[in-house]
Amino acid sequence: MVSHSFFLCTLLTFLYLYGITAVDYQVTNDVPNTPGGIRFTNEIGIPYTKQIMGFNGDVKREFTSVMYHEMTHVLQWDGEGTTPSGLVEGVAEYTKLKANLPQPGFAKPGDGDRWDEGYDVTARFLEYCDGITPGFVAKLNNKMRVTYNVQYFEELTGKPVHQL
Numbered sequence: 001m002v003s004h005s006f007f008l009c010t011l012l013t014f015l016y017l018y019g020i021t022a023v024d025y026q027v028t029n030d031v032p033n034t035p036g037g038i039r040f041t042n043e044i045g046i047p048y049t050k051q052i053m054g055f056n057g058d059v060k061r062e063f064t065s066v067m068y069h070e071m072t073h074v075l076q077w078d079g080e081g082t083t084p085s086g087l088v089e090g091v092a093e094y095t096k097l098k099a100n101l102p103q104p105g106f107a108k109p110g111d112g113d114r115w116d117e118g119y120d121v122t123a124r125f126l127e128y129c130d131g132i133t134p135g136f137v138a139k140l141n142n143k144m145r146v147t148y149n150v151q152y153f154e155e156l157t158g159k160p161v162h163q164l
Helices: 002-018 035-044 046-053 059-075 085-098 119-132 136-143 151-157
Strands: none
Touching (some): 119 136
């Protein structure tokens, strides 16, 4: 995960500094019937993806947002691979939220079906937990250094995750 994030950060930095010219982006959803493919189609879509890849809009904000997300992956613990991916991605999105860089359509407090749904929904859940225990996400990250246990939520907030 670290090498992928490092590569992406390096590539994005290069593209940001030196710009892109004469690039024709092709976007396809190769897995349209999977949960992720369905979510991509319903929540993002090919036209919006092409717009962002073409650097229309606020390029600096988009770039900064991606950097926050990806650098979080470089610096976060994941219980040596035992932390659920929804929580890993939620922590990365939480950093964007705290930096006031959520993308348009970012989940509102209380959105989603499950706390560990991932990305923006989990980021909002982590924001809620931080309201109960200041510094919650940093403390949770520290606990996930070697392994992950859902009990960490209760240890940090005094409530089991299903009650939160």
